[in-house]
Amino acid sequence: MTETPPDTNEDQAEKAEKQAIRRRWLTIGELVAVAGVVIAGLTLWNGWSERRDAAATRVAEQAAARAQAEATRRRVGLIATDAGGDTLAFKGIECALQATDIRFPKALGVEPQFTVTVHEIQAGWIAKPLLALTDGGADRRRGRLPMLIESRCDGAGGPRLERAIYDLVWETEPGLLGRSLKLRGLVLREDKVGKDADARLNALWSRPEAQPRG
Incomplete structure (x- = not known):
């Protein structure tokens, strides 16, 4: 029966490098996921902010139109x-x-x-x-x-x-x-x-x- 030779220093170094690569990919994936969450959050915030500003603008325009109509009516x-x-x-x-x-x-x-x-x-x-x-x-x-x-x-x-x-x-x-x-x-x-x-x-x-x- 032939025995498997023990890992050489070269094999151990290769395994360590592969593990390090996997850890780096994991870290990058986590960063990408976090960035995605942040971008999604900012997109939602911007959308809500734009809708809020648009609504405020419409309210102001409607109020101005009503005031103008009232002023005209009262003339x-x-x-x-x-x-x-x-x-x-x-x-x-x-x-x-x-x-x-x-x-x-x-x-x-x-x-x-x-x-x-x-x-x-x-x-x-x-x-x-x-x-x-x-x-x-x-x-x-x-x-x-x-x-x-x-x-x-x-x-x-x-x-x-x-x-x-x-x-x-x-x-x-x-x-x-x-x-x-x-x-x-x-x-x-x-x-x-x-x-x-x-x-x-x-x-x-x-x-x-x-x-x-x-």
Whole structure:
């Protein structure tokens, strides 16, 4: 019977190297598994974070849209209904206009006006100072006069209040007794004015020749 020779030093070294290789592969496999778990966790976190941010963005956008819709719904929004020249009639958009307070630039020297029941602007309120400022040159002139109008009206959802700056479109015409002032339109200029509304109104006014043409 032939006996198996004992392992040589070379065989023992080879076995040790193979065991070391197996241990290294095991360690690498464990690292790969751990990395996979970490990556999966990060992917889940990123997905949840993106969904959360998207949801927050949608909520903010919806809130802004609701606020804008409410602000629009609560606006009075004045529009001219008849520009006969000597007077300019106006009303609220989709609401029953109750009263308005109308103020003019301080430099014009025109007293504030108030309307109730009949809502119109009269050329006679502003004719004298505007004709004086436009005296000389062409008989026909056209421009805009900024006015601060505080309006109150009744509409869907209850009373509405608005403070806004409108441009009154005017023009001068020659006649047998001299030039006259005619009113031609009403244009919204700024609908978000605060406590400094009078200062803003005065800042917008300059001599008629520097005003935007109607």
